[in-house]
Amino acid sequence: MLSVIGIGPGSEAMMTQEAIAALQEADIVVGYKTYTHLVKKWTADKEVIKTGMCKEIERCQIAIDLAEQGKNVAMVCSGDAGIYGMAGLILELVSKQRRNVQVRVVSGITASIASAALLGAPLMHDFCHISLSDLLTPWTVIEKRIIAAAQADFVICFYNPRSRGREGHLAKAFELMTPWKAETTPVGVVKAAGRKKQEKWVTTFSQMDFSQVDMTSLVIVGNQSTYLSDGLMITPRGYVI
Known part of the structure; x- marks a missing residue:
């Protein structure tokens, strides 16, 4: 076995x-x-x-x-x-x-789920996972996926967002999403989720600090409906309240 x-x-x-x-x-x-x-x-x-x-x-x-x-x-x-x-x-x-x-x-708890729980409820509606590592996937393909996800207004979870060999990939991803993401779109970052050195913070699309992100980080970019409340990200499911 x-x-x-x-x-x-x-x-x-x-x-x-x-x-x-x-x-x-x-x-x-x-x-x-x-x-x-x-x-x-x-x-x-x-x-x-x-x-x-x-x-x-x-x-x-x-x-x-x-x-x-x-x-x-x-x-x-x-x-x-x-x-x-x-x-x-x-x-x-x-x-x-x-x-x-x-x-x-x-099966096990993946980083996006663990991070989402720490950030609030950002994954309550349609979302996708995109890895920014181009070791196994050509960067041209990754770019197409980023643009398609942004156009479709998915909440996007970025895995492998930034490393010494790929310091500019996350910034480039944000540049590609800019036509479809408002400056106020909430963004959450969790580093080392579930481990001793765990950190988390929320910001907005225009205020994103890429230098604080590394390979242990998971970055979640909200959709048009995502908002911040008491420091937590919330993506409405669509219920009438």
Whole structure:
């Protein structure tokens, strides 16, 4: 059995019971070193195989090989395993290589959900996720998605918004959205959601400070109906009050 487990944003309180049970049942835990550290409470008596950044295929291959040998393997992912996690890559490899491995995907709380709860209720109407990382997706494609989402007035959750190698991507995204976003559109930022160094703040589209955002951040840009009340973002669902 190979369980691909979403461990949530990072705190025990945001892990599902199913995720904890799957970790406890596993013989071997595989994952990016930061994520394996977050679940060490449940892995002290287990073999833990860690890899660094940009080793996704390598660690998925390791997990598949071990599972095919009859081991009960847990592949841990931050947030939800199926949202920018390892579930898709695991299933692709198993399918294309015709491996004899049973895969179970264990869902978890993704960053947008955790961040939205801290910011108020910004995701009460239609929204979308867009990653600003162009490591696997051409930037020209990302630009088209940003423009389309802004034109359609989605609330937009930006993953991987800014890093040392992509310092200008978030500013460019805001530039692309400008024709469809009012200056007063609420914007919420959460850094390290669910972890010890968690931070959050709300601002407006025109007052956005990109320098405060990093790779641990999640940025939520409201739609035309989103407003701020007592420091919280609210996107009305449409109920008549």
